[in-house]
């Protein structure tokens with residue numbers, strides 16, 4: 382069934398430091414199974430502002446996405462990065478979360494297009510992410526495929542037994 386088109390059109394815009402409390406409130410609501418401290422978004426925004434976006438609507442911020450240059454190993458859940466690699470092996474999508482009532486407007490698709498352009502700008506050869514819940518099928522729509530090594534499996538243990546590290550190679 383096609384979801385109803387909202388009467389407004391949410392748009393991604395750059396995240397600002399003053400958005401962070403709202404972003405963390407959305408994270409607490411959407412990701413109850415994967416709690417992270419407020420330091421996580423704040424640090425990534427400070428380290429790599431172009432990777433941090435919020436979905437805005439007339440009623441305020443209704444979603445967010447956080448991405449940063451990284452290697453081919455997912456950071457542990459709720460961890461600080463400290464510094465970014467000089468040469469990124471990937472642009473890593475740490476998280477995207479939309480409030481349930483705002484899904485269906487294909488914000489995820491718009492974000493993936495944005496991240497592909499951003500990855501090319503920073504000479505990262507691929508996008509990567511850790512798919513949780515039932516989202517591997519969602520990410521495979523865009524061409525993401527699972528990527529497994531023993532070291533990745535060890536890192537993923539901090540997420541969940543079914544978390545899947547996925548990559549999208551950029552041509």
Ligand SMILES: CC(C)(COP(=O)(O)OP(=O)(O)OC[C@H]1O[C@@H](n2cnc3c(N)ncnc32)[C@H](O)[C@@H]1OP(=O)(O)O)[C@@H](O)C(=O)NCCC(=O)NCCS
Pocket residue numbers: 383411476477478479480483484485486487488489490510511512513514515516518519
């Ligand atoms: C995943 C998420 C960002 C996608 O939101 P969205 O951009 O609004 O996606 P849409 O609702 O427009 O869906 C687009 C299509 O993907 C499908 N889809 C959405 N979520 C899906 C999922 N979890 N698994 C499989 N398909 C999914 C939709 O059915 C729709 O299919 P259609 O083209 O056949 O109509 C959003 O559902 C969300 O924030 N979920 C909770 C947090 C989360 O899971 N984040 C990702 C963690 S890795």
